[in-house]
Amino acid sequence: MQTFKKVTAETTIQAPIEKVWKYWTEPDHITKWNNPSDDWHTPFAENDLRPGGKFVSRMEAKDGSAGFDFGGIYDEVKLHEVIAYTMGDGRKVKITFKEQENEIEVIETFDAETINPIEFQKQGWQAILNNFKKYVEQTNN
Template identity: 80%
Template sequence: MESLKKVTVETTIQAPVEKVWEYWVEPTHIKKWNAASDDWHTPIAENDLRVGGEFRSRMEAKDGSFGFDFGGIYDEVKVHEVIAYTLGDGRKVTITFKGHDNFTKVIEIFDAETENPIEMQQQGWQAILDNFKKYAEQTTR
């Protein structure tokens, strides 16, 4: 199997790492931010956040025209620091959380899939991350 190209997306959120982590991992929050654009949403999110635990989210166009399941199994979980998982198709993803005072940098590195152009994948993942940033900064607990 050829090695897959790794793609990085990142953002800095004006919120402490504890809040950022909670919003990233709790299904009630995931359903509110996990979309690349306003015409998509995530009606189902399940998360068993532990090594060997599974997660799944159902991403759908709001008009019902298209949807897909996104999920995998956790390889590493360090609270407020790192989440790593393997997707259903074998690709790897690592998310690093770097908290400093009232800011948290979130860095996602993922194996690109081979069906779509890498630029398109990077834009899609970055759009979801940007949506997460907006949600985390505007939402109070």
């Protein structure tokens, strides 16, 4: 079994846990924040949020030059606390939601893949997390 290097991206969001959780897990919201930059988007997402449930998000460059399906199977789902899953290539991801005062700390730890430099991967995951923070804090509904 391959051992992967663990990488962490994190952010702190000024919003209640119910909103953070809803926006992280509902496909209608995922399609609005799940991209590392303005030239990428997620035109499609589906999510069966339960242990053994599957999820997929279609990530594409807006100019059509690149695209891929990002998905996996959930290993653990603890409401408002933890989401853990295994990607198709066997790598693991764990997202922890820590509630403090009027903010939520979102910590995402993932197994790095072996093709791209680790710092590049960390920047990409962090950029998506930053976009999530911006979306949650600027959207009222």
